Amino acid sequence: xxxxxxxxxxxxxAPPASNQQPARRPDGRRxxxxxxxxxxxxxxxxxxxxxxxxxxxxxxxxxxxxxxDLGKPLAAYKALxxxxxxxxxxIVDTLVAATPLVFGGLAVALGFKAGLFNIxxxxxxxxxxTASVAVGVALANQPVFIAAPLAFIAGTLAGMAMGxxxxxxKAVSGAHEVVxxxxxxxxxxxxxxxxxxxxxxxxxxxxxxxxxVGHGALPIFLGSTGHIGxxxxxxxxxxxxxxxxxxxxxxxxxxAGLNPDAARYAGMxxxxxxxxxxxxxxxxxxxAGANELLGVTHKxxxxxxxxxxxxxxxxxxxxxxxxxxxxxxxxxxxxMRAGASQMQIQARIPRELVDVLQAVILLVVVAxxxxxxDLGGRGARAVPAxxxxxxxxxxxxxxxx
Amino acid sequence: MDQFLxxxxxxxxxxxxxxxxxxxxxxxxxxxxxxxxxxxxxxLCGVLCERSGVANIGIEGTMLTAAxxxxxxxxxxxxxxxxxxxxxxxxxxxxxxGLIAALLSAVLISLLHxxxxxxxxxxxxxxxxxxxxxxxGITGYLNNVIAAASPTSAGQFGKIEPPEELTSLPFxxxxxxxxxxxGPITIALIVCxxxxxxxxxxxxxxxxxxxxxxxxxxxxxxxxDVIRLRYKNVLIGGVFAGLGGAFLSMELSNSFQxxxxxGRGFIALAAMIVGRWTPIGALGAALxxxxxxxIGQTITFAPPSGxxxxxxxxxxxxxxxxxxxLVTIIVLAGLIGRSTPPAADGKPYxxxxxx
Numbered sequence: 001x002x003x004x005x006x007x008x009x010x011x012x013x014a015p016p017a018s019n020q021q022p023a024r025r026p027d028g029r030r031x032x033x034x035x036x037x038x039x040x041x042x043x044x045x046x047x048x049x050x051x052x053x054x055x056x057x058x059x060x061x062x063x064x065x066x067x068x069d070l071g072k073p074l075a076a077y078k079a080l081x082x083x084x085x086x087x088x089x090x091i092v093d094t095l096v097a098a099t100p101l102v103f104g105g106l107a108v109a110l111g112f113k114a115g116l117f118n119i120x121x122x123x124x125x126x127x128x129x130t131a132s133v134a135v136g137v138a139l140a141n142q143p144v145f146i147a148a149p150l151a152f153i154a155g156t157l158a159g160m161a162m163g164x165x166x167x168x169x170k171a172v173s174g175a176h177e178v179v180x181x182x183x184x185x186x187x188x189x190x191x192x193x194x195x196x197x198x199x200x201x202x203x204x205x206x207x208x209x210x211x212x213v214g215h216g217a218l219p220i221f222l223g224s225t226g227h228i229g230x231x232x233x234x235x236x237x238x239x240x241x242x243x244x245x246x247x248x249x250x251x252x253x254x255x256a257g258l259n260p261d262a263a264r265y266a267g268m269x270x271x272x273x274x275x276x277x278x279x280x281x282x283x284x285x286x287x288a289g290a291n292e293l294l295g296v297t298h299k300x301x302x303x304x305x306x307x308x309x310x311x312x313x314x315x316x317x318x319x320x321x322x323x324x325x326x327x328x329x330x331x332x333x334x335x336m337r338a339g340a341s342q343m344q345i346q347a348r349i350p351r352e353l354v355d356v357l358q359a360v361i362l363l364v365v366v367a368x369x370x371x372x373x374d375l376g377g378r379g380a381r382a383v384p385a386x387x388x389x390x391x392x393x394x395x396x397x398x399x400x401x
Numbered sequence: 402m403d404q405f406l407x408x409x410x411x412x413x414x415x416x417x418x419x420x421x422x423x424x425x426x427x428x429x430x431x432x433x434x435x436x437x438x439x440x441x442x443x444x445l446c447g448v449l450c451e452r453s454g455v456a457n458i459g460i461e462g463t464m465l466t467a468a469x470x471x472x473x474x475x476x477x478x479x480x481x482x483x484x485x486x487x488x489x490x491x492x493x494x495x496x497x498x499g500l501i502a503a504l505l506s507a508v509l510i511s512l513l514h515x516x517x518x519x520x521x522x523x524x525x526x527x528x529x530x531x532x533x534x535x536x537x538g539i540t541g542y543l544n545n546v547i548a549a550a551s552p553t554s555a556g557q558f559g560k561i562e563p564p565e566e567l568t569s570l571p572f573x574x575x576x577x578x579x580x581x582x583x584g585p586i587t588i589a590l591i592v593c594x595x596x597x598x599x600x601x602x603x604x605x606x607x608x609x610x611x612x613x614x615x616x617x618x619x620x621x622x623x624x625x626d627v628i629r630l631r632y633k634n635v636l637i638g639g640v641f642a643g644l645g646g647a648f649l650s651m652e653l654s655n656s657f658q659x660x661x662x663x664g665r666g667f668i669a670l671a672a673m674i675v676g677r678w679t680p681i682g683a684l685g686a687a688l689x690x691x692x693x694x695x696i697g698q699t700i701t702f703a704p705p706s707g708x709x710x711x712x713x714x715x716x717x718x719x720x721x722x723x724x725x726x727l728v729t730i731i732v733l734a735g736l737i738g739r740s741t742p743p744a745a746d747g748k749p750y751x752x753x754x755x756x
Binding site: 058059063117119172173175178179182183184185186187189190191193194197198310313317350353354355356357358360362363366367370371374 | 458517521522523526527528530531534535537538539541542543545546547549550659664667668670671674717718719720722723726727729730733734735
């Protein structure tokens with residue numbers, strides 16, 4: 001609360017109190033939101049580094065048979081930061097690592113906004129990989145401005161198709177997307193493997209692998225690895241924000257997420273929205289796959305090694321489902337991914353430490369505001385409506401249309 | 402008439418499929434039950450949590466933690482107590498200590514989920530997701546650290562070998578073989594599922610649990626502590642998930658792999674839904690899943706003969722490894738209209754203000 005409200009009534013006596021209150025509220029709320037948006041992640045990162053130190057010590061104790069190096073965590077974090085932020089190369093590495101997380105984070109966040117939990121980003125991403133490698137290889141000798149966009153679009157469409165399935169199943173039969181998308185992750189894994197060991201396989205290759213996508217690759221514009229997907233991801237975040245907050249469709253998605261009954265009474269069609277949102281979410285996940293294949297690996301074996309699909313959930317939670325906040329969240333996790341190898345080489349700390357840090361950050365971001373709320377006793381009713389909706393239709397409450 | 406004629410080859414194919422199933426069932430049945438054990442325990446955990454109104458998608462992480470803890474504490478016990486000759490069923494003190502530690506760790510993780518979702522009333526799906534991410538990260542990291550020291554594991558639980566006279570009985574011998582030629586955790590699953598089924602539908606605790614999952618306000622008005630009952634059931638559910646995890650690193654194998662649960666906790670959730678939130682149904686669904694899992698595995702190295710064999714040979718192998726997941730989706734989508742979750746499932750409970 002600033003001084004202003006207290007001085008204002010003194011100058012202009014007897015304004016009705018009820019008029020004042022609503023005028024002041026937005027400022028206070030925005031300030032509080034800003035504070036949570038900046039301070040909370042910072043606190044979370046600090047706590048994560050502290051908790052991470054315990055794990056570093058544990059590793060050190062086991063590796064050195066009891067001899068403890070007190071400066072070890074500092075050395076590990078130094079290497080982590082050096083590998084992700086210090087210098088042009090590391091920064092490009094961070095951007096490249098963050099890019100798929102932006103697409104994936106947007107996919108999950110969009111679902112959250114509609115009250116849907118898309119854990120199927122991994123599978124939709126793999127379909128994006130499959131389709132973009134197929135089209136990319138087919139167009140490998142065409143000009144870049146034809147091959148690359150078409151391959152990227154193919155990946156997006158394949159992801160959309162994969163997202164459509166759980167949306168359709170939920171709308172028609174009420175099968176919960178948490179379960180169906182996970183099953184589809186395994187099915188996607190097998191589709192990719194079948195395609196790479198079948199029609200996409202390089203003839204006579206000792207192990208199944210595809211051809212290089214050649215001109216289908218996303219052009220590089222930054223250093224030696226910074227591909228154009230970085231820009232596409234930033235644009236995607238802007239577009240998703242615009243759709244959610246500036247279009248009728250976005251309004252419907254958010255309303256259906258907050259209160260499906262209200263949405264239905266207002267004449268919206270929740271079933272149609274579920275199918276549409278899951279398809280769009282799948283499309284974003286497909287972009288993450290196309291981005292990884294066309295921008296980074298350029299070809300694939302039967303298993304496409306990535307953890308982006310699951311890290312995306314962490315990104316969306318960190319960003320509290322805000323499409324624009326997805327960018328800094330993805331940068332944070334991307335930086336940790338990019339720095340992890342440096343940490344492993346220089347400080348000899350397993351790169352999985354990053355997974356631990358990520359989990360602690362998430363735990364703090366989710367739990368701390370609730371703990372503070374409970375301590376402050378500011379009304380026990382403050383379960384965020386947005387978060388509540390994710391489980392509102394858990395496990396098969398049939399959607400009425 | 403035309404249609405009828407067309408249906409004959411399909412009918413023949415159906416007979417061939419059934420014939421193939423009957424042919425492979427006796428030999429694969431023990432494997433099916435073994436593969437269903439972690440799924441079944443995970444699903445029992447899910448049934449218990451969700452019947453009391455707490456959605457738990459952190460089963461995967463809970464099982465992973467238990468598998469890891471059991472393995473590590475087993476190793477530590479061997480290091481402290483020194484190696485010992487295994488007794489009956491491969492049991493050593495180290496193995497037992499490991500199992501207890503595994504169950505305790507699972508209960509601890511469940512306590513975290515209960516605290517986050519019951520006391521703090523955070524979104525239960527998010528709470529479960531955090532548990533999964535944390536368990537994956539922490540076990541992966543520590544596994545990397547510990548495995549580098551190439552430790553001696555505490556071994557694994559052996560099988561109860563049923564008497565020859567029982568398993569060689571005509572027609573029914575393979576059933577005894579399936580149920581009894583198993584380790585203690587697998588046999589415990591069958592006992593637990595039946596016991597839980599009876600308790601859930603025939604005891605006072607069961608009635609209260611189901612009521613808390615359907616209409617917590619009503620339960621509170623008759624003086625039952627909703628929060629406490631939910632805590633209790635989530636923690637007991639943790640024991641089941643812990644058994645499922647311990648099975649992986651202490652009965653199925655004697656080692657731990659990073660991410661070794663490989664999605665079993667999620668398949669357990671599907672089994673719970675397909676089994677309509679009942680213990681026996683969940684066990685049946687887990688068995689159905691692992692039936693298709695082992696068909697997918699068997700069919701590649703012991704392919705059926707005849708027309709069916711030709712079709713199988715023409716399809717890519719991945720079709721069969723995707724089979725159990727495909728079947729789960731189809732069953733889920735087909736059944737769901739008739740499979741209703743507890744009404745208060747996933748909804749945080751708030752006491753009415755008393756003041």
